Amino acid sequence: xxxxxxxxxxxxxxxxxxxxxxxxxxxxxxxxxxxxxxxxxxxxxxxxxxxxxxxxxxxxxxxxxxxxxxxxxxxxxxxxxxxxxxxxxxxxxxxxxxxxxxxxxxxxxxxxxxxxxxxxxxxxxxxxxxxxxxxxxxxxxxxxxxxxxxxxxxxxxxxxxxxxxxxxxxxxxxxxxxxxxxxxxxxxxxxxxxxxxxxxxxxxxxxxxxxxxxxxxxxxxxxxxxxxxxxxxxxxxxxxxxxxxxxxxxxxxxxxxxxxxxxxxxxxxxxxxxxxxxxxxxxxxxxxxxxxxxxxxxxxxxxxxxxxxxxxxxxxxxxxxxxxxxxxxxxxxxxxxxxxxxxxxxxxxxxxxxxxxxxxxxxxxxxxxxxxxxxxxxxxxxxxxxxxxxxxxxxxxxxxxxxxxxx
Amino acid sequence: xxxxxxxxxxxxxxxxxxxxxxxxxxxxxxxxxxxxxxxxxxxxxxxxxxxxxxxxxxxxxxxxxxxxxxxxxxxxxxxxxxxxxxxxxxxxxxxxxxxxxxxxxxxxxxxxxxxxxxxxxxxxxxxxxxxxxxxxxxxxxxxxxxxxxxxxxxxxxxxxxxxxxxxxxxxxxxxxxxxxxxxxxxxxxxxxxxxxxxxxxxxxxxxxxxxxxxxxxxxxxxxxxxxxxxxxxxxxxxxxxxxxxxxxxxxxxxxxxxxxxxxxxxxxxxxxxxxxxxxxxxxxxxxxxxxxxxxxxxxxxxxxxxxxxxxxxxxxxxxxxxxxxxxxxxxxxxxxxxxxxxxxxxxxxxxxxxxxxxxxxxxxxxxxxxxxxxxxxxxxxxxxxxxxxxxxxxxxxxxxxxxxxxx
Numbered sequence: 028x029x030x031x032x033x034x035x036x037x038x039x040x041x042x043x044x045x046x047x048x049x050x051x052x053x054x055x056x057x058x059x060x061x062x063x064x065x066x067x068x069x070x071x072x073x074x075x076x077x078x079x080x081x082x083x084x085x086x087x088x089x090x091x092x093x094x095x096x097x098x099x100x101x102x103x104x105x106x107x108x109x110x111x112x113x114x115x116x117x118x119x120x121x122x123x124x125x126x127x128x129x130x131x132x133x134x135x136x137x138x139x140x141x142x143x144x145x146x147x148x149x150x151x152x153x154x155x156x157x158x159x160x161x162x163x164x165x166x167x168x169x170x171x172x173x174x175x176x177x178x179x180x181x182x183x184x185x186x187x188x189x190x191x192x193x194x195x196x197x198x199x200x201x202x203x204x205x206x207x208x209x210x211x212x213x214x215x216x217x218x219x220x221x222x223x224x225x226x227x228x229x230x231x232x233x234x235x236x237x238x239x240x241x242x243x244x245x246x247x248x249x250x251x252x253x254x255x256x257x258x259x260x261x262x263x264x265x266x267x268x269x270x271x272x273x274x275x276x277x278x279x280x281x282x283x284x285x286x287x288x289x290x291x292x293x294x295x296x297x298x299x300x301x302x303x304x305x306x307x308x309x310x311x312x313x314x315x316x317x318x319x320x321x322x323x324x325x326x327x328x329x330x331x332x333x334x335x336x337x338x339x340x341x342x343x344x345x346x347x348x349x350x351x352x353x354x355x356x357x358x359x360x361x362x363x364x365x366x367x368x369x370x371x372x373x374x375x376x377x378x379x380x381x382x383x384x385x386x387x388x389x390x391x392x393x394x395x396x397x398x399x400x401x402x403x404x405x406x407x408x409x410x411x412x413x414x415x416x417x418x419x420x421x422x423x424x425x426x427x428x429x430x431x432x433x434x
Numbered sequence: 435x436x437x438x439x440x441x442x443x444x445x446x447x448x449x450x451x452x453x454x455x456x457x458x459x460x461x462x463x464x465x466x467x468x469x470x471x472x473x474x475x476x477x478x479x480x481x482x483x484x485x486x487x488x489x490x491x492x493x494x495x496x497x498x499x500x501x502x503x504x505x506x507x508x509x510x511x512x513x514x515x516x517x518x519x520x521x522x523x524x525x526x527x528x529x530x531x532x533x534x535x536x537x538x539x540x541x542x543x544x545x546x547x548x549x550x551x552x553x554x555x556x557x558x559x560x561x562x563x564x565x566x567x568x569x570x571x572x573x574x575x576x577x578x579x580x581x582x583x584x585x586x587x588x589x590x591x592x593x594x595x596x597x598x599x600x601x602x603x604x605x606x607x608x609x610x611x612x613x614x615x616x617x618x619x620x621x622x623x624x625x626x627x628x629x630x631x632x633x634x635x636x637x638x639x640x641x642x643x644x645x646x647x648x649x650x651x652x653x654x655x656x657x658x659x660x661x662x663x664x665x666x667x668x669x670x671x672x673x674x675x676x677x678x679x680x681x682x683x684x685x686x687x688x689x690x691x692x693x694x695x696x697x698x699x700x701x702x703x704x705x706x707x708x709x710x711x712x713x714x715x716x717x718x719x720x721x722x723x724x725x726x727x728x729x730x731x732x733x734x735x736x737x738x739x740x741x742x743x744x745x746x747x748x749x750x751x752x753x754x755x756x757x758x759x760x761x762x763x764x765x766x767x768x769x770x771x772x773x774x775x776x777x778x779x780x781x782x783x784x785x786x787x788x789x790x791x792x793x794x795x796x797x798x799x800x801x802x803x804x805x806x807x808x809x810x811x812x813x814x815x816x817x818x819x820x821x822x823x824x825x826x827x828x829x830x831x832x833x834x835x836x837x838x839x840x841x
Contacts, residue, residue: 028642029611030554031702031710035718070505080498083730084491090689091487093825097688098477133540133690133725140723144575147437164722168551204436235435281504282497283540283728295438303438311442315571316547318540321690321731323490418500 034170037180043160043402044068047386054390064425066354066414067396069213069373071278073346075327076339079277082330086323097322102314104131104286108325111332112286116271122258128290128306130313131328133320135243135272135285139207140165141316142239142268142287145308146205146295153203155186155196157214157403157410159241162207178405187406188215190377194366195219198226202234208257209241211248214403214412215375216351216367218253224260231266235296237305238267243285246276246344248370264290268305275372277331277340284320284328347372350422351415357426358413361433372415375400385411392432395425441577444587450567450809451475457794458803465801471832473761473821474803476620476780478685480753482734483746486684489737493730504729509721511538511693515732518739519693523678529665535697535713537720538735540727542650542679542692546614547572548723549646549675549694552715553612553702560610562593562603564621564810564817566648569614585812594813595622597784601773602626605633609641615664616648618655621810621819622782623758623774625660631667638673642703644712645674650692653683653751655777671697675712682779684738684747691727691735754779757829758822764833765820768840779822782807792818799839802832 047067055063075083089095103109109126117124132138140161148170154162156179163180166172173181184203186196194217195210208227210219219227231238240257248255257267269288273279289309294302330336348368355368358376368374378385382399389395389411398414400407415422454474462470482490496502510516516533524531539545547568555577561569563586570587573579580588591610593603601624602617615634617626626634638645647664655662664674676695680686696716701709727735737743755775762775765783775781785792789806796802796818805821807814822829 028707029644029702030557031704031712031715032552032554033704035552035715036704038718068506072500072503072505074500074503075497077498080494083494083497087482087487087490087494090482090490091484093479093481096479096481096685098479098685099475099687133728136725137723145439145442147439150437161722168719168722237436278503278505280506281726281729283725295436297438297440297443300435305438308438308442311445312575315568315575316544318543318690319688321540321728322688323730324728 032168034168037167037172037174038164039175043398047396047398050387050390051396061394063390063394063396064417064421065396066417066422066425067398069414069416070280071275071416072418073278073343075278075282076331076336076343078330078333078336078339079282079327082326083323086326090323100319100322100325102317102319103310104129104320105322105325108329111329115332117256117258120256120259122256123264124258124288124290128288130287130289130309131320131325132285132287132317133283135241135270135274136161138270138285138287139239139241141312142309143169143171143205145305145312150204151184151202152182153184153186153199153206155188155207155209156405157188157400157407158207159209159213160403188212188217189406190364193217194375195223198230202236204234204236206231206236206238207241208238211244211367211371213244214373214398214400214407216371216373217375218248218250218370221252221254221260224254224257228257228260228262228266232262236266237293237295240267240269242269243272244275244371245271246340247348247372249348250370253370258288264292266293268293273328273331276344277328278343279328282324282327284324347415350417350419353422353426354413354415357430361430368415374413374415376411376413378409378411380409382408382411388432389429393425393428395429439575441575444574444579444581445571446582450805454793454803454805457797461797468801470797470801470803471824471828472803473824473829473832474805476821476823477687478682478823479825480685480750482685482689483738483743483750485737485740485743485746486689486734489733490730493733497730507726507729507732509724509726510717511536511727512729512732515736518736522739524663524665527663527666529663530671531665531695531697535695537694537696537716538727538732539692539694539724540690542648542677542681543568545677545692545694546646546648548719549716550576550578550612552712552719557611558591558609559589560591560593560606560613562595562614562616563812564595564807564814565614566616566620567810595619595624596813597771600624601782602630605637609643611641611643613638613643613645614648615645618651618778620651621780621805621807621814623778623780624782625655625657625777628659628661628667631661631664635664635667635669635673639669643673644700644702647674647676649676650679651682651778652678653747654755654779656755657777660777665695665697671699673700675700680735680738683751684735685750686735689731689734691731754822757824757826760829760833761820761822764837768837775822781820781822783818783820785816785818787816789815789818795839796836800832800835802836
């Protein structure tokens with residue numbers, strides 16, 4: 028008899044975006060004359076940068092010609108892209124990362140979800156709250172947690188992100204083995220200082236732990252003092268893996284390209300305490316279960332690193348950050364304490380009331396969709412996330428409506 | 435202390451293609467004047483069909499325009515592609531498969547590798563030998579096997595594919611839970627008859643087992659009596675999952691698109707014996723760890739189902755099959771018993787000697803690269819796989835050289 032992976036039954040069904048869609052659809056059906064503006068889901072709205080469009084066309088033409096056609100590429104990605112990343116995202120910022128430590132993939136969601144496979148099932152987890160649900164759910168599926176009790180899974184050390192700690196979690200008082208961190212943070216938009224990241228690296232080193240550092244939003248950092256990579260912290264090559272994506276950097280949410288950095292000096296241990304390189308483990312996993320990213324997509328990603336590509340993606344991010352600034356200023360003016368929006372495309376609004384109640388208020392009174400913080404974890408209660416991904420006109424209209432509704 | 439998944443240490447390092455590359459590179463370095471023809475790895479060589487090229491260009495232009503830009507799509511794939519598949523690959527062949535039972539992905543390697551996650555770690559496996567290594571390795575990584583002893587993992591029921599059974603394995607005498615089958619087969623090129631597949635479906639039904647049916651090469655079937663889908667067999671909706679790919683159908687090895695069919699009537703069981711739909715489990719897995727295939731790639735895949743697309747992919751496959759026919763005829767004429775090549779792009783040659791020895795002979799005497807059968811499993815010993823993926827001129831030159839070398 029074929030039996031299922033019963034860990035799946037522990038998963039708390041994620042009703043968040045389904046619930047949002049249901050409420051929004053009901054509102055739209057009842058009020059067809061009142062157009063709704065969506066600042067909920069974190070999806071980009073502006074077209075691909077011209078350099079990426081040109082590269083996609085050119086690579087498509089290569090695929091149309093026998094002499095330049097590309098079949099299977101290296102599972103880890105083409106050297107032209109891995110080398111561009113090593114040079115522009117790391118060497119240029121003083122980080123020692125070589126091209127063969129970079130694994131190209133079709134998304135950070137996949138990488139963040141798959142990485143846990145190479146570790147033992149009984150390692151101790153530390154995961155922030157509020158959080159991108161993939162970190163938690165993939166570990167539940169793998170059997171690393173107990174049941175969900177009162178909104179939290181047993182066996183996880185939750186890293187509370189609250190107004191009291193500025194939404195940057197404190198180092199836990201207990202030893203953990205696998206630590207998920209995300210800066211600039213989704214959903215809060217918080218960033219971590221060099222000192223805060225150094226403390227995490229020191230904690231990981233002391234515990235022989237590994238930090239899984241999600242920096243999918245690093246391109247939004249405008250404060251030059253804030254590290255854009257965990258590898259800007261001395262010693263991080265011995266304790267960290269980094270995930271990055273072109274989704275929010277270059278509008279690739281529908282184009283699909285990302286990468287993961289696994290330093291060769293990073294070790295994990297067997298039961299006898301012997302050290303083994305994590306790079307070899309991840310390489311085995313990646314080459315066995317993945318077959319590389321489409322050649323035209325990799326060419327489009329590489330185009331981002333040209334001078335024109337840097338200019339165009341910089342302009343794109345500045346556009347979204349200008350939206351973010353408007354949102355944060357408007358919400359602050361209305362009396363709410365906000366973080367994010369300065370070095371991230373998300374604004375985390377402390378609403379001072381039930382997050383679904385605030386969601387309903389914005390939907391019904393202002394026809395604006397946000398994301399209730401409670402959907403991201405217990406510490407998200409009392410907050411909503413507002414996304415800067417929309418046109419300027421929509422953002423301005425949304426803010427005017429919110430101001431009128433909350434007057 | 436972060437501990438690794440020690441199941442990875444059980445993996446027998448796959449030296450097959452690395453070993454081949456090493457021997458080929460050494461030969462090329464020593465004989466720069468003797469050009470080598472590669473009929474080893476199963477990668478396509480001809481350009482993308484014009485309909486796919488046109489669709490990629492058109493979709494790229496959509497991504498360049500705010501009004502038609504696509505961000506995140508449905509993780510399961512766009513309806514336009516799922517519906518085209520349901521209609522043309524299933525309904526048109528009398529199979530009852532609905533669009534929402536089809537999950538679009540970036541490759542069958544990923545799907546074949548990931549599917550095992552949704553089942554219990556102690557289910558009993560049945561896996562063919564010789565075999566595409568991903569079926570075995572992903573189960574080793576997940577801890578479903580014991581050690582590798584004398585070339586075989588403990589805890590797997592191997593399904594021997596030998597000259598005696600025409601390379602179509604017999605139904606095992608023991609009960610198993612999760613059965614991997616691949617027809618047309620990689621590496622042997624063997625196909626299964628309707629009666630043979632019906633026997634597997636009956637076996638699975640009797641044992642409450644699930645068949646994982648890899649039909650990545652179904653487009654190469656030219657014998658109208660041979661089923662192209664497991665779902666042509668009555669009752670298969672209750673016992674089977676099917677994997678298909680555009681890689682060999684439309685030259686997508688470097689473009690990356692595939693799909694998996696999970697019928698809603700397929701069940702797996704919990705420890706108490708209660709039935710649960712596998713569709714919901716796979717949907718949860720797919721949406722949690724995957725973020726959809728790039729929009730332009732899905733548009734390119736959908737173009738295959740237009741009348742022009744069917745004509746062009748049909749021509750492409752006929753071209754490779756004509757190569758295959760030449761190879762099989764030439765090897766047969768040289769006195770070897772061969773299968774495959776008629777309904778598959780691979781010819782499985784019974785060499786009557788050590789497969790690496792035969793590989794070396796072809797490389798050194800004919801400058802032709804094939805794949806030694808031993809690399810696919812114990813039952814592959816004494817065979818080599820020759821691939822039909824190359825230009826006509828290269829295939830003809832290779833066959834002339836082989837004939838001269840073996841005279």
